[in-house]
Amino acid sequence: MNERKTILITGAAGNLGTSVVEKFLDEGYFVIATAQHKNDIPEKENLEVVELNVFDEKACRDFVDELIKRYLHIDAAALLVGGFAMGKLEETTDESLQKMIQLNFLSAFHLVAPLFAHFKENKSGKIILMGAMGALNPAAGKNMMAYSLSKSLLFQFNGLLNAAGQDLNVNSLVIAPSTIDTPQNRTAMPNADFSKWNKPADIAALLFEFCEGSRSDEVIKL
Numbered sequence: 491m492n493e494r495k496t497i498l499i500t501g502a503a504g505n506l507g508t509s510v511v512e513k514f515l516d517e518g519y520f521v522i523a524t525a526q527h528k529n530d531i532p533e534k535e536n537l538e539v540v541e542l543n544v545f546d547e548k549a550c551r552d553f554v555d556e557l558i559k560r561y562l563h564i565d566a567a568a569l570l571v572g573g574f575a576m577g578k579l580e581e582t583t584d585e586s587l588q589k590m591i592q593l594n595f596l597s598a599f600h601l602v603a604p605l606f607a608h609f610k611e612n613k614s615g616k617i618i619l620m621g622a623m624g625a626l627n628p629a630a631g632k633n634m635m636a637y638s639l640s641k642s643l644l645f646q647f648n649g650l651l652n653a654a655g656q657d658l659n660v661n662s663l664v665i666a667p668s669t670i671d672t673p674q675n676r677t678a679m680p681n682a683d684f685s686k687w688n689k690p691a692d693i694a695a696l697l698f699e700f701c702e703g704s705r706s707d708e709v710i711k712l
Contacts (some may be wrong), residue, residue: 501570522538523585606660621709693712
C-alpha cells in the first residue's frame with residue numbers, strides 16, 4: 491500500500507483553502523480538493539479536484555464511499571467551507587439562521603458522518619473544523635448572531651467527535667481564528683493593522699502539525 495497520506499480539503503478554492511492545499515502538497519500528501527467549480531483550482535501533481543455540493547447529504551455520502559473505494563485509506567479531512575453574515579438578534583430570521591447553519595455546520599457534518607465511520611474502522615483519522623472566535627466570545631459575536639450560533643455548533647460537535655474517537659486514534663480539531671488576512675478583508679477594513687491578522691499560510695502550518703500528530707489540541711484559538 492502506498493504510504494503517502496491522503497487528505498480531503500473542502501472549500502479549497504478560498505483564500506485559506508488555497509494555502510492549506512499548497513501546504514499539504516508541499517509536504518507530500520495526496521490532496522482531494524472540493525470546489526463549486528473545478529476550474530477554480532489549477533491542476534497540479536498529486537491533486538484531484540472534485541466538484542461537490544457539500545449541502546447535499548446523499549451526494550456527500552456517495553462521494554466519501556467512492557473515495558474509499560478508490561484510495562482505500564483517507565487519513566484526514568479539513569472541512570473549510572463556510573460563510574459569514576452580520577446581524578444583531580433583532581435582524582436574525584429563521585431564514586438567515588438556517589442559511590448560516592447550512593454553510594457553517596451542515597457543510598461539515600455531511601462529510602464527517604461517513605468519514606468518521608471510515609476513520610473508526612482504520613483506528614486512525616484527523617478531522618479539522620473551521621470555527622470562529624465570535625462563537626467563543628459573546629462580546630465579539632453579538633452583532634453576528636446567526637453566524638456565531640452556527641459556528642458554536644462546530645465546537646459542540648468537535649467535543650462529541652473527540653469523545654467518540656478517544657480510544658480509536660480519531661481526533662478532531664476546531665481552528666478558531668479572529669480576522670484572517672485576505673484581500674477581501676483588507677478591502678473591507680483598509681485602516682486596520684494587517685500585521686495583527688492571521689496569515690493563511692500560518693494557519694495551514696498549524697493544520698499540518700495537527701494532522702502529523704505534533705499537536706494534540708482540540709481547539710486552537712488565534
